Amino acid sequence: MERFDLIIIGGGIVGLWSAYFAAQRGLKTVLVEEHGIAAGASGGVLGALMPHSPDRWNAKKQFQFEALNQLPGLLQEIEARTGQNVGYRRVGRIAPILKEHHVDDVARRAEGANEFWQTEQSAFAMQHMDAGPAANWPAVEAMPFGVAADNFSARLSPRKLIMALAGSLHGSIDMRFATRAAFLGEKQVTLGDGSILHADKVLVSAGLASFDMLRPYAPSISGRGVKGQAAVLGTDLDPNLPIIYSDGVYLIVHDDGTTAIGSTSEKEFTEGRETDHLLDDVVEKARALCPIVKDAPVIERWAGVRPQAQGRDPLLGVIPQHDWLYVATGGFKISFGIAHLMAQSVLGALCGDETAPSIPKEFTPGNRLPR
Ligand SMILES: Cc1cc2nc3c(=O)[nH]c(=O)nc-3n(C[C@H](O)[C@H](O)[C@H](O)COP(=O)(O)OP(=O)(O)OC[C@H]3O[C@@H](n4cnc5c(N)ncnc54)[C@H](O)[C@@H]3O)c2cc1C
Numbered sequence: 018m019e020r021f022d023l024i025i026i027g028g029g030i031v032g033l034w035s036a037y038f039a040a041q042r043g044l045k046t047v048l049v050e051e052h053g054i055a056a057g058a059s060g061g062v063l064g065a066l067m068p069h070s071p072d073r074w075n076a077k078k079q080f081q082f083e084a085l086n087q088l089p090g091l092l093q094e095i096e097a098r099t100g101q102n103v104g105y106r107r108v109g110r111i112a113p114i115l116k117e118h119h120v121d122d123v124a125r126r127a128e129g130a131n132e133f134w135q136t137e138q139s140a141f142a143m144q145h146m147d148a149g150p151a152a153n154w155p156a157v158e159a160m161p162f163g164v165a166a167d168n169f170s171a172r173l174s175p176r177k178l179i180m181a182l183a184g185s186l187h188g189s190i191d192m193r194f195a196t197r198a199a200f201l202g203e204k205q206v207t208l209g210d211g212s213i214l215h216a217d218k219v220l221v222s223a224g225l226a227s228f229d230m231l232r233p234y235a236p237s238i239s240g241r242g243v244k245g246q247a248a249v250l251g252t253d254l255d256p257n258l259p260i261i262y263s264d265g266v267y268l269i270v271h272d273d274g275t276t277a278i279g280s281t282s283e284k285e286f287t288e289g290r291e292t293d294h295l296l297d298d299v300v301e302k303a304r305a306l307c308p309i310v311k312d313a314p315v316i317e318r319w320a321g322v323r324p325q326a327q328g329r330d331p332l333l334g335v336i337p338q339h340d341w342l343y344v345a346t347g348g349f350k351i352s353f354g355i356a357h358l359m360a361q362s363v364l365g366a367l368c369g370d371e372t373a374p375s376i377p378k379e380f381t382p383g384n385r386l387p388r
Pocket residue numbers: 026027028029030031032049050051052053054055056057058059060061063064065066196197198199222223224225226227244245246247279280281319320321322323324345346347348349350351352353354
């Protein structure tokens with residue numbers, strides 16, 4: 018039996034950031050991934066880092082705000098360490114306004130941004146504009162009452178970040194791929210080849226599979242998968258163009274000039290990895306929004322299943338009555354913007370480090386159990 022300080026189950030964005038901070042803390046760590054790096058929801062193409070709307074402020078919005086602020090510095094650290102670029106750029110976002118009375122909502126959010134989106138270094142803002150900053154992005158008729166524009170949203174390349182993160186871990190933690198982890202008992206995990214790992218702490222960051230894995234230890238914790246489909250168009254556009262977000266459809270230009278289009282949001286599905294006509298509909302909506310991508314070929318179609326914990330907040334922290342068992346999942350649609358802070362705070366809890374970022378009470382497993 019091999020012994021570790023920490024076993025991390027799952028090599029998606031949450032598991033990899035957790036491994037990164039575990040290594041920084043000097044924990045003897047093994048990460049187990051059933052398939053390959055980013056085989057789950059983290060292997061996608063969009064990479065939007067969009068803040069929650071700056072009104073009706075709450076703990077989840079504050080957590081995401083702090084995470085989005087911290088992310089550029091951490092990404093620079095990873096890039097410097099690996100020499101790999103992760104495709105990050107703070108390009109802002111424009112959201113076409115489709116109904117006149119929504120103009121007032123933007124004014125209210127702009128006030129909220131002035132209050133909540135401020136740090137000592139940066140003042141982020143939202144404002145109403147008659148049109149986006151670039152011609153035909155989107156088409157004039159797609160923004161009958163102008164746009165809500167913010168300068169806080171950003172994007173990155175999910176796959177590039179995943180590869181860089183995995184590369185940065187080389188030599189500092191043990192990684193086991195193509196092998197499935199299953200609980201054998203307290204602090205013990207068995208792998209597909211029959212070998213047994215033992216650790217003081219186990220962190221489940223297995224995306225959607227986390228909910229089933231935890232059931233024996235926390236039967237009342239639940240979650241579900243929400244399938245998403247996305248595509249990449251072979252464009253050659255300016256990578257500084259802001260993200261467009263309209264009625265559930267995103268257009269995101271990446272550093273190579275291609276445009277990622279997303280996403281469907283499917284609660285009912287049979288095959289989580291396959292794309293179908295629902296993606297065609299999203300692509301058609303995107304083409305109608307921005308006729309400059311009208312004839313661009315679809316060069317990739319992709320689907321994955323987002324983990325959504327019951328109650329919609331991320332699920333983060335210790336499993337009550339099992340002080341060796343931790344969970345970090347349920348980032349749902351915003352994981353790439355918060356996974357690093359989820360990782361730091363769960364590692365802090367796991368190490369009993371009170372100086373680490375704290376976990377909002379709403380996120381904790383203890384908060385989801387019947388009282
Ligand atoms: C179409 C689409 C678009 C999206 N767009 C965005 C976006 O623009 N911005 C954003 O922030 N988020 C976005 N998301 C959401 C984001 O991708 C997910 O929330 C995130 O990837 C979840 O990461 P995770 O690490 O929790 O789970 P996963 O990436 O699913 O990782 C879990 C890993 O655990 C492994 N695993 C499972 N069971 C076991 C086991 N028993 N043993 C070992 N390994 C196991 C799996 O193989 C998997 O690799 C999008 C998702 C989709 C589907």
